Amino acid sequence: MSAHRRIFSIRWLAAGGAAVLAGFIGVALLLQNSGSACAAPPSTTTKSGKATFYDLAATSGNCSFEVPADDLYVALGPDQYADGASCGAYLDVTGPKGKVRVKVFDSCPECATGHLDLSRTAFKKIGAEIDGIISIKYKLVTNPAVPAPISVRIKEGASQHWFAARIDNHANLLTSVKVAGAGRGFTAAHRTDYNYWLIDGGAGPGPYKIRMTDVYGNSTTLTGIDMKPGSVQKTGARMTGGSTTVTKKTPSSPAAAKASSPAPAKKKATASPSAPAASSAAPVLESATTTPAAPSSAAVAAQPLVDLAAAEPSC
Structure with missing residues (x-):
């Protein structure tokens, strides 16, 4: 599979990718580090992080989905993407201007844990495009409504x-x-x-x-x-x-x-x-x-x- 396909925000590049952020903890990472065979279903605790935005450079992200009709999606860093295990889940993301629900659609190899790379459309719903990077809160959605049946x-x-x-x-x-x-x-x-x-x-x-x-x-x-x-x-x-x-x-x-x-x-x-x-x-x-x-x-x-x-x- 090809690497993450994206056109980076110039402001994000100027920011140097930002610092490592608190946020998601991957069960896959826990298993890798500890060798444990136990894990719990995901929690829906609200976490803090940062968001940037990008534009697709192809018709699909690494999850191999068609682009959502509402253009609301997110790319996750390696720990959060977890080799595709997060694909198709939904996150509620809250920024300075409000809240948006996005589908896990893509991977972002450069993103640290807690750094969400949103579609431009999603980013503009919760922050000013000119800022390029904003502080956010986010959480996993349990049993989200989906636009169509399986x-x-x-x-x-x-x-x-x-x-x-x-x-x-x-x-x-x-x-x-x-x-x-x-x-x-x-x-x-x-x-x-x-x-x-x-x-x-x-x-x-x-x-x-x-x-x-x-x-x-x-x-x-x-x-x-x-x-x-x-x-x-x-x-x-x-x-x-x-x-x-x-x-x-x-x-x-x-x-x-x-x-x-x-x-x-x-x-x-x-x-x-x-x-x-x-x-x-x-x-x-x-x-x-x-x-x-x-x-x-x-x-x-x-x-x-x-x-x-x-x-x-x-x-």
Whole structure:
């Protein structure tokens, strides 16, 4: 995966990147330093830090998401980005002019812990653009509202022998993703730092069931996901509220699929490859019944989670 792609604010460069700031404590970093196998779900404690802004130099950040229609997103430094574990989470960020909610969308290799690099649009909602760097408070949002139900994008080059899928609109941090091909049991996928979930030996030809679980124990299973590399397959599932949801796709008209596509975000870019076309298949909700048990410490620690608001380890 290519390095973080950005056009830096001149004022940020003049500031020399600022000092190391207090803020996030990554569970992944705790595990790396201590070798401990225990961790707690993220806290929502409000923390203090600094914010700068940047403009994308490509059509996507390191999380491999399409740019949000509202253009409100954030890039995190290495400890906070945690090799992609923070992708898709939401933060409430408060600055001198007010508060904005942003999606974790990108990585910022140069950013210290507590330094949030916002989209220009997000920065202007909470501070004066001319300042370039501002003091902020921020916190992780639990069960945030998302702009659409869960979607799945199969990566280019994927096949029955190499499975790779990106999941969007899951709201909370994910701990696990498992995939079952036709006539097969579930196999655990591993997450990459560019936010795709891989099964190196593949999961068969499909269609697939995809079961995902977040840090709060919410679990959702999707069915009818096809091997369509480069296509975004939309579902009707929303993974909040503590219920197990099974979603199955049914055909819809091309016009309806087109109407559901988000409007392109305005941004400054130096490269603009075409975004993948959305699938014409639309879902219908099949069931929503089961309340899962609370996640165990071992389950939460199974992935390199970042603790977006400084939770203490629990043993």
